[in-house]
Amino acid sequence: MQTDFKIRSATVADVPEIFNLILALAEYEKLSAQVTGNVENLQADLFGDRPCIEVIVAETEENQKIIGYALFFTNYSTFLTQRGIYLEDLFVLPEYRGQGIGKSLLRRLIEVAKERGCGRFEWSVLDWNEPAIAFYQHMGAEVLPEWRICRISL
Amino acid sequence: MQTDFKIRSATVADVPEIFNLILALAEYEKLSAQVTGNVENLQADLFGDRPCIEVIVAETEENQKIIGYALFFTNYSTFLTQRGIYLEDLFVLPEYRGQGIGKSLLRRLIEVAKERGCGRFEWSVLDWNEPAIAFYQHMGAEVLPEWRICRISL
Numbered sequence: 001m002q003t004d005f006k007i008r009s010a011t012v013a014d015v016p017e018i019f020n021l022i023l024a025l026a027e028y029e030k031l032s033a034q035v036t037g038n039v040e041n042l043q044a045d046l047f048g049d050r051p052c053i054e055v056i057v058a059e060t061e062e063n064q065k066i067i068g069y070a071l072f073f074t075n076y077s078t079f080l081t082q083r084g085i086y087l088e089d090l091f092v093l094p095e096y097r098g099q100g101i102g103k104s105l106l107r108r109l110i111e112v113a114k115e116r117g118c119g120r121f122e123w124s125v126l127d128w129n130e131p132a133i134a135f136y137q138h139m140g141a142e143v144l145p146e147w148r149i150c151r152i153s154l
Numbered sequence: 155m156q157t158d159f160k161i162r163s164a165t166v167a168d169v170p171e172i173f174n175l176i177l178a179l180a181e182y183e184k185l186s187a188q189v190t191g192n193v194e195n196l197q198a199d200l201f202g203d204r205p206c207i208e209v210i211v212a213e214t215e216e217n218q219k220i221i222g223y224a225l226f227f228t229n230y231s232t233f234l235t236q237r238g239i240y241l242e243d244l245f246v247l248p249e250y251r252g253q254g255i256g257k258s259l260l261r262r263l264i265e266v267a268k269e270r271g272c273g274r275f276e277w278s279v280l281d282w283n284e285p286a287i288a289f290y291q292h293m294g295a296e297v298l299p300e301w302r303i304c305r306i307s308l
Contacts, residue, residue, distance in 0.1 A: 019235075022232045022233070025232075026233055031233065034233045034234075035233045035234075036233070036234055036235075037231075037232065037233055037234050037235025037236065038235055039235075041235035041236065042232070042235045045230065045235065045237070052228050052230060052237055053230050071230075071232055073228070073229060073230050074206050074227070075227060075229070075240065075242075076199065076206055076207050076225075076227050076242055077191075077242075078176045078179075078191065078196070078225055078242060078243050079176070079180055079185065079188045079189045079190070079191055080188075080189075080190055080191050081173075081190075081191025081192055081193075081195035081196045081199065082191065082195065083199070083206055086229065088229075088230055088231075088232060089232050110306060110308070113306075113308055114308055118308055119307070119308060120305055120306065120307055120308060121305070121306040121308060122303060122304060122305045122306075123303075123304050124301045124302065124303055124304065125301070125302055125304055126300050126301060126302075127300050127301070127302050128300065133302075136304050139306070140306055141304040141305060141306050142304070142305050142306075142307075143302050143303075143304050144302060144303045144304070144305060145281075145302065146280050146281050146282065147278045147279070147280060147281070147302070147303050148278065148279055148280075148281050148287075148297050148298060148299065148301070149276060149277075149278055149297075149298045149301050149303075150276060150277050150278065150279055150290050150295040150296070150297050150298070151274055151275070151276045151295060151296050151298060152264060152274065152275045152276075152293070152294055152295050152296070153273070153274055153296075154264070154267055154268055154272055154273060154274060154275060
């Protein structure tokens with residue numbers, strides 16, 4: 001069955017539901033043990049005095065339930081001397097997959113990046129997640145084989 | 155011979171020299187063909203009305219020549235609900251390497267990240283760049299083996 005849904009920018013009232021989806025994403029990735037965040041910080045970072053992230057959500061037309069989200073921030077290319085958009089999280093509830101909801105979220109962000117004059121739209125994927133990689137390549141993404149992420153946890 | 159140097163935040167007067175170092179970095183990575191940026195945009199993105207990046211530089215004590223730089227921006231972890239620092243470029247002129255200048259730039263940024271209450275300090279490395287990987291691991295970094303960067307060029 002196809003769910004009727006719309007894509008829109010998040011509002012402050014959506015923050016608790018978005019945080020629940022972050023928890024669901026962590027569970028799906030078997031990374032729940034890494035979650036130390038909370039809904040108050042998420043709200044401050046989205047809608048406080050000094051916001052550093054943005055979110056768009058997918059919401060059902062029938063009962064305005066949030067069933068997916070994309071959370072992103074501004075990154076930068078020095079070779080282009082141009083802003084880009086980095087997609088930190090893309091998640092659709094498992095029971096709503098296969099209906100083009102993730103694709104709609106991605107497409108909206110590509111439009112946002114173009115409207116803002118960005119040079120690139122980037123994100124990361126786990127190398128064993130073949131369905132995701134196939135989907136991203138189908139959307140026109142290049143998967144960079146040589147770069148590895150380095151991290152110091154503070 | 156050990157060069158006396160200091161690490162400091164960049165000023166608007168440094169922008170042309172920093173842009174020249176970006177060109178030198180691109181040449182070192184054999185990626186000069188990808189450079190489409192210019193010094194005016196770099197200045198606006200560093201010191202304009204809506205800055206999105208920051209730079210620290212390494213400067214010789216003797217004649218105030220800029221011999222290295224680190225350019226970074228704010229990223230985000232939804233699992234931590236916390237800002238991080240993402241290091242986009244780290245570069246030291248080849249003739250000044252092996253004197254701890256890159257290490258000093260990295261250490262300063264780790265301090266900055268801690269002062270700002272960041273959860274993580276991250277960057278990317280090419281998987282074939284073994285000396286860089288060894289250096290980063292020596293500095294306490296974890297190289298994440300599974301993540302791949304996806305890119306749509308706009």
